[in-house]
Each structure stands twice: as C-alpha cells, then as structure tokens.
Amino acid sequence: MKLVKKKKRVAGSYSSSSMSDIVFMLLFFFMVTTTMRDEEIMVKIKLPEATEIAKLERKDLTCYINIGTPQDALQKNYGTDTRMQLNDKFSTVNDIRDFVAAKREQLSEADRIQLTVAFKIDEQTRMGIVTDVKQELRRCQALKINYLALKPVD
C-alpha cells in the first residue's frame, strides 16, 4: 500500500531574468567586503579577548607580526615551539629591523611616522618573546603598536 500519494508534477516555467541581478548584487557585495590576504599564516593563532579595543585604521600603514606555534602540517619540519612569522617566513627577533625598514621604504615620507606594527599573538604565548619583540621595535623607533584582539562574544 502506498502511504504517500505522488504529486503530479506540473511543468512550469519561470523567468530567470532576475537571477543575474541577484548574482550581480552578491558579486558586488563580496567584491566590496573582500580583503585579499597577502600572506599565508603559518602559525596557529587564537587571539586573546579584550573589550577596550578600536578598529585598526589605515591598513596600508600596518605591518603584522605573527607569533604562535607552527600549523599542524608544518610541525614536522619546524617543531612545536613558539615561532614568529614575518611576511611569509619564520624569523627571529633580529629580522625585525630589516622587516620594519622594508615596510618604511614603501611608505611616503609623511606616512613613515604613522607606521603601526600590529601584533597577532596566540594567547598561549609566553611574554618573554613578546617583550623581546617590543624591545627590538623600540630600538627601531617603531613605537606605534597594536595588540590585535577579539571582541568577546556574550
């Protein structure tokens, strides 16, 4: 015995002219909101939470320092120790000087003083390496820093 009656299918037709409008709308939305990630993050980073935060303005004046343990796939080669990533390679504190100098080169004379160094640091990182980085930045006269954080979800 059939419990469900099969519905008769009616061949219908609908206009698909509005589909392209929708697709275009979505396209523009993603085009506007997208930000091209210019570096691949090679370390695992879970940002700490903070409430006293502000949006980072002027992305072009910002350079990023990533600190965390290497991604799972890279741990075979690089171990599980905390590492620092500048641009797209693992670096040490001594490389910061060149890194900041290279970023300064790209900026115009007037913007150089505005250069911000953003810290993307995993919350399990020990302060030792963070302090070393900060001391090196002081030596390089790159004094504007920003600790990137997440807004807590309530």
Add this chain to the structure above:
Amino acid sequence: MADIAFLLLTFFLLTTTMDQNIGMPRRLPPMLEEQQDVDINKRNILQVHVNSYDRLLVNGKPMEVILLKDEVKTFIQNPNNDADKPEKETKDIAGLGSMSVSKGVVSLQTDRGTSYKIYMAVQNEIMKAYSELREEFSVSRFNNPLTKLTEEQLDAVRSVYPLNISEAEPRDATAKKKKK
C-alpha cells in the same frame, strides 16, 4: 554574461575573508641611550606584578584580575585623599580651567613566563578603569558620553585622566635562579 558574473562571484566567495582587525592601540616609550631613574614617590605608583603562573600581585597583595579595575579606579581617583594613594596636582586645562589631576602611575611588570592571555586581560582591565573614569567625568562635566564629545572636549578629558601605564623591563625568574 551571467557565466562571467558567476565565475567572479565564486572567486570572491572563496577568497573572501571577513577579517576584522580590531585591537588595543599602544605607544611604546622611545629607547633611551642611558637608563634614567625617574624618581617617583612611592605613593604614586600602583605596582602590578604578574608571575609566570599568571598570578597577580598588586602593591604586594594577591588579587584576581576582575578586581583590578576597581583597584585602579580608586587608586587614580583617591577619593578620600589618603596618604598612601597618589598625590594630585592642579593643572590648567584648556576649556576646563584648573583641575586636579592625579599623579598616579600604573606600573605593570610581567615575567618572561607570563602568558599573553593574562597580560592582555590585565591591560584590558587597566584600560577599562581609565575609560570608565573618563566616561564618568565626561557625563558629569559635559552631560554627554565620550562618543558625543567634540575633539577639544575629548582632549580635555584625556588630560584630566591621562593614561599613565609604565611597563617595567621584564624579570626573568629562571635567570635569577641560575645566579643563585
């Protein structure tokens, strides 16, 4: 045309990352050629130590992170003019006239083994104390929250409650042990 639009759409769909870059802005002190010892009266310093087990010591007393905000607030305000809380000096502030400004400095010292998480939590609490003080002042003086103030008013509020956080050079608990 729709094909091309679809192609672009999928491309942007896949490459898009909604990263919101928000963070806590800070300014590092410039590196001095020689270490100067600034003489600050002991009552004007609130010493916050965080050890490698992420425990807090505030002026010698153990404390939980969530209580730090109120401690900093009473420290800066010194409502009863206690002798062990910071002094106040009278300053002439543009747009406000002479105001008494606290000389208090929050000194934050961490260990090399302190976790970044607790460091950020402590920084956040201290910042929260300052922004609450500024907010309260703004409401009582200008009848407006901070977000509705003009740039000059904001500057005035900032100079009544200047952000005085000093980060001491980090200690290294392991190095100390080795010396002994």
